[in-house]
Amino acid sequence: MKVTIKLFATFRTGRFGEETRDYNPGITVGDILTELNLPSEEIGATLINHRHVEEDQQLQEDDILSIFPLVGGG
Amino acid sequence: MEEVRSFLRKQAEGDLLPWKQQVFASTFFGLTIGQVEKIALELGFLPSRYQRNRNTISVSDQLRIFKTHVAVIGCGGLGGYIVEELTRLGIGHITAVDPDVFEEHNLNRQLYSSPEMLGKPKVEAAQKRVTEINPAVTLTPLKCAFSTLNGVDILQNVDIVVDALDSITVRLELSDICSEAKIPLVHGAIGGWYGQVSTQFPGEDTLQKIYSRATNGKGVEKGLGNPSFTPAVIASLQVAEVCKIIIGQGSTLAKRKLHINLLDMEIIEIQY
Numbered sequence: 530m531k532v533t534i535k536l537f538a539t540f541r542t543g544r545f546g547e548e549t550r551d552y553n554p555g556i557t558v559g560d561i562l563t564e565l566n567l568p569s570e571e572i573g574a575t576l577i578n579h580r581h582v583e584e585d586q587q588l589q590e591d592d593i594l595s596i597f598p599l600v601g602g603g
Numbered sequence: 604m605e606e607v608r609s610f611l612r613k614q615a616e617g618d619l620l621p622w623k624q625q626v627f628a629s630t631f632f633g634l635t636i637g638q639v640e641k642i643a644l645e646l647g648f649l650p651s652r653y654q655r656n657r658n659t660i661s662v663s664d665q666l667r668i669f670k671t672h673v674a675v676i677g678c679g680g681l682g683g684y685i686v687e688e689l690t691r692l693g694i695g696h697i698t699a700v701d702p703d704v705f706e707e708h709n710l711n712r713q714l715y716s717s718p719e720m721l722g723k724p725k726v727e728a729a730q731k732r733v734t735e736i737n738p739a740v741t742l743t744p745l746k747c748a749f750s751t752l753n754g755v756d757i758l759q760n761v762d763i764v765v766d767a768l769d770s771i772t773v774r775l776e777l778s779d780i781c782s783e784a785k786i787p788l789v790h791g792a793i794g795g796w797y798g799q800v801s802t803q804f805p806g807e808d809t810l811q812k813i814y815s816r817a818t819n820g821k822g823v824e825k826g827l828g829n830p831s832f833t834p835a836v837i838a839s840l841q842v843a844e845v846c847k848i849i850i851g852q853g854s855t856l857a858k859r860k861l862h863i864n865l866l867d868m869e870i871i872e873i874q875y
Binding site for chain 2: 579598601
């Protein structure tokens with residue numbers, strides 16, 4: 530199944546901004562974070578189709594997964 | 604007090620109260636500028652300094668703004684701009700909390716920093732500035748670090764809290780204390796070209812969701828630092844949220860977060 534991944538802010542560096550990839554059904558947000566070498570503690574938000582989801586969320590065909598880094602400065 | 608009202612009625616120009624008359628009333632009747640401002644607004648007179656607000660903020664809304672007590676937690680990059688804009692908006696009472704003094708690495712972005720202010724407390728600089736630009740506003744400076752030990756006391760009698768902290772850990776503590784005290788919290792955070800804004804009302808847990816994975820108290824700002832423009836953008840969005848909470852207009856960022864990317868000029872809405 531096809532899933533579009535959008536990376537934001539510093540996560541684009543050395544990776545990509547947007548890519549559509551093929552995955553087997555049952556793949557989770559956490560699996561994709563691991564594949565992209567994005568450490569859990571650096572993640573600010575993971576969204577599927579603009580809605581906040583946790584790492585155990587499974588993806589469906591044509592989902593758009595957006596991944597943002599943590600922002601904490603003031 | 605009737606004498607003061609009578610004086611203001613005579614000196615008002617249309618529905619505007621000129622600054623000169625506000626100062627005169629303050630001196631003549633032995634009142635603070637803020638006390639005169641409150642009486643004028645209650646009579647339906649708008650201090651002339653707010654005349655360009657009037658088609659956005661009514662006189663009755665300006666009175667609600669004046670009666671509001673806002674706490675700004677953190678007085679660095681975000682906090683300086685937030686204090687400035689709240690003061691010009693006409694918030695009657697601001698409590699500013701920050702333990703730090705200005706250092707050289709603050710000079711690229713912190714509004715109240717300057718070479719001559721190096722070594723001076725940030726909250727004192729904020730108080731000095733507020734007195735200069737809008738003497739009707741009372742700023743209470745608290746030179747201390749916000750924590751679970753003093754948080755409840757600091758937020759006594761506060762109506763709205765603005766998060767301008769630089770630590771995720773302390774933010775989450777602030778969020779808990781605001782929830783407990785049933786105070787709305789306007790969250791902002793910055794790092795490099797990026798920033799985010801959200802508003803959490805009592806009973807919501809947006810901050811816990813935003814930072815559910817955070818373990819070390821810092822985000823991208825640790826590597827990127829912060830340039831001059833990012834705090835100004837995010838602080839302004841936070842103050843717009845404060846204004847809407849007070850006057851009850853428009854749509855706030857409740858259960859939503861805006862992620863702002865100034866490098867590519869993208870604004871993404873995230874729903875929680």
